[in-house]
Amino acid sequence: xxxxxxxxQDRADIIATAExxxxxxxxxxxxxxxGQALNxxxxxxxxxxxxxxxxxxxxxxxxxxxxxRRPDDAILGEEFPPKPGTSGLTWVLDPIDGTRGFISGTPxxxxxxxxxxxxxxxYGVIDQPYIGERFxxxxxxxxxxxxxxxxxxxxRTDVTLENAIIFSTFPEVGSEEEGEAFHDxxxxxxLTRYGMDCYAYALLAAGQIDLVVxxxxxxxxxxxxxxxxxxxxxxxxxxxxGPVLEGGRVLAAASKELHAQAVSILSTY
Amino acid sequence: xxxxxxxxQDRADIIATAExxxxxxxxxxxxxxxGQALNxxxxxxxxxxxxxxxxxxxxxxxxxxxxxRRPDDAILGEEFPPKPGTSGLTWVLDPIDGTRGFISGTPxxxxxxxxxxxxxxxYGVIDQPYIGERFxxxxxxxxxxxxxxxxxxxxRTDVTLENAIIFSTFPEVGSEEEGEAFHDxxxxxxLTRYGMDCYAYALLAAGQIDLVVxxxxxxxxxxxxxxxxxxxxxxxxxxxxGPVLEGGRVLAAASKELHAQAVSILSTY
Numbered sequence: 151x152x153x154x155x156x157x158x159q160d161r162a163d164i165i166a167t168a169e170x171x172x173x174x175x176x177x178x179x180x181x182x183x184x185g186q187a188l189n190x191x192x193x194x195x196x197x198x199x200x201x202x203x204x205x206x207x208x209x210x211x212x213x214x215x216x217x218x219r220r221p222d223d224a225i226l227g228e229e230f231p232p233k234p235g236t237s238g239l240t241w242v243l244d245p246i247d248g249t250r251g252f253i254s255g256t257p258x259x260x261x262x263x264x265x266x267x268x269x270x271x272x273y274g275v276i277d278q279p280y281i282g283e284r285f286x287x288x289x290x291x292x293x294x295x296x297x298x299x300x301x302x303x304x305x306r307t308d309v310t311l312e313n314a315i316i317f318s319t320f321p322e323v324g325s326e327e328e329g330e331a332f333h334d335x336x337x338x339x340x341l342t343r344y345g346m347d348c349y350a351y352a353l354l355a356a357g358q359i360d361l362v363v364x365x366x367x368x369x370x371x372x373x374x375x376x377x378x379x380x381x382x383x384x385x386x387x388x389x390x391x392g393p394v395l396e397g398g399r400v401l402a403a404a405s406k407e408l409h410a411q412a413v414s415i416l417s418t419y
Numbered sequence: 420x421x422x423x424x425x426x427x428q429d430r431a432d433i434i435a436t437a438e439x440x441x442x443x444x445x446x447x448x449x450x451x452x453x454g455q456a457l458n459x460x461x462x463x464x465x466x467x468x469x470x471x472x473x474x475x476x477x478x479x480x481x482x483x484x485x486x487x488r489r490p491d492d493a494i495l496g497e498e499f500p501p502k503p504g505t506s507g508l509t510w511v512l513d514p515i516d517g518t519r520g521f522i523s524g525t526p527x528x529x530x531x532x533x534x535x536x537x538x539x540x541x542y543g544v545i546d547q548p549y550i551g552e553r554f555x556x557x558x559x560x561x562x563x564x565x566x567x568x569x570x571x572x573x574x575r576t577d578v579t580l581e582n583a584i585i586f587s588t589f590p591e592v593g594s595e596e597e598g599e600a601f602h603d604x605x606x607x608x609x610l611t612r613y614g615m616d617c618y619a620y621a622l623l624a625a626g627q628i629d630l631v632v633x634x635x636x637x638x639x640x641x642x643x644x645x646x647x648x649x650x651x652x653x654x655x656x657x658x659x660x661g662p663v664l665e666g667g668r669v670l671a672a673a674s675k676e677l678h679a680q681a682v683s684i685l686s687t688y
Binding site: 280346 | 520522566
């Protein structure tokens with residue numbers, strides 16, 4: 151479906167708002183990442199651990215940016231109640247995707263920002279504040295900016311299953327059955343790696359890896375990756391090849407061929 | 420053992436040489452990381468894949484720096500035959516630790532540089548070129564420099580086993596028995612994560628995580644982590660609590676208490 155008709159002005163405004171929200175989230179999350187604020191801020195946490203404070207602060211900062219610049223849009227975030235809107239657009243926010251990576255100090259968690267209509271994901275940002283790396287997709291954009299400049303995002307499409315690199319965040323993946331399904335697929339691939347959270351989707355969009363399989367995701371976990379990967383030419387669905395805008399069991403693939411092969415295995419579970 | 424007596428001048432020269440070697444390795448590895456050089460350089464690879472070209476180029480560049488500045492020191496590296504020396508010091512180099520992470524585009528592989536005498540590791544560098552992050556330890560230094568400035572490295576010492584964060588690169592760890600030993604220990608910890616290669620040791624030195632357990636390591640995989648972690652106050656041994664300068668089964672721990680608890684479990688395997 152082609153979905154909503156947005157003017158050039160609307161698109162530019164959404165892109166600028168997403169950038170401003172990502173900048174606001176960077177400032178907050180970096181304040182807490184690796185315990186930078188532990189000594190000075192611990193009295194302010196009122197019983198919350200630093201990651202919870204960072205998570206809530208990051209979402210509040212993004213909500214404030216979006217509400218000020220796009221007052222008619224709805225906002226759905228992980229940490230606070232939904233804000234209704236009238237424009238037909240919803241901002242979907244995950245202030246820290248990969249909180250377990252965050253508390254471990256790994257630089258592969260991310261801030262996820264997505265803009266969706268009723269039936270499609272229009273724009274998405276995967277931001278890694280510590281590296282200073284931002285992957286964006288939608289409205290004709292598919293690029294990463296980071297410490298070594300700007301590059302276009304494009305999946306690689308010439309990899310067969312037996313040469314594919316597959317990622318999931320945890321080796322257990324989800325339930326016992328979901329774990330079995332993943333490993334059934336992973337054993338047919340060249341290389342299996344873990345531990346990257348949303349950063350794995352960014353690597354798929356960047357043409358570095360070929361498959362990401364996860365289970366039990368929420369809408370706010372997957373909408374931004376959908377936008378970025380689709381803009382880069384990849385495919386994100388559930389394990390049966392259907393839409394996954396609301397989360398659940400996620401399959402991201404770099405090519406139609408790999409996607410079909412993965413669905414043929416995962417859909418039997 | 421107190422080992423070799425080195426003058427202030429010697430120490431400063433070793434530190435400066437290590438920095439220069441790390442800079443040389445950065446330049447080469449970044450040329451190949453994420454396929455930056457795939458189009459322009461593929462004719463030069465003579466059948467080698469890009470990571471092999473990067474690996475060899477990175478070590479050659481470091482060897483050239485060290486041989487020019489410290490001609491009497493020996494050099495031991497992953498990719499080329501040992502270079503003998505007369506000073507009693509040996510540079511131990513891993514030009515890309517985590518080649519599987521490198522080919523997947525994850526920013527958690529590293530360049531490892533260590534300087535050892537016959538009986539101890541004196542100085543070490545864990546460098547992550549893409550992030551621009553450098554962890555160093557030895558000769559009174561224990562610090563990380565990176566995109567957000569410089570910080571002292573110090574392990575955290577107040578974490579009990581049931582609250583510990585434990586890392587290994589692969590969930591299989593090594594042999595079946597080694598995997599069992601790891602999971603026996605990991606099940607007693609709060610959080611288990613995978614996929615970081617040498618970056619996990621850097622996180623332990625930075626006070627972010629508490630245990631790293633691996634098997635089948637080579638000397639060049641572990642000497643730089645030993646120097647950095649020991650400088651930050653941590654402990655690196657084999658699974659029985661003995662020296663691990665030559666590689667093998669490695670246990671890195673943030674505190675004496677955690678180390679003793681981990682040895683009591685791992686040494687039964």
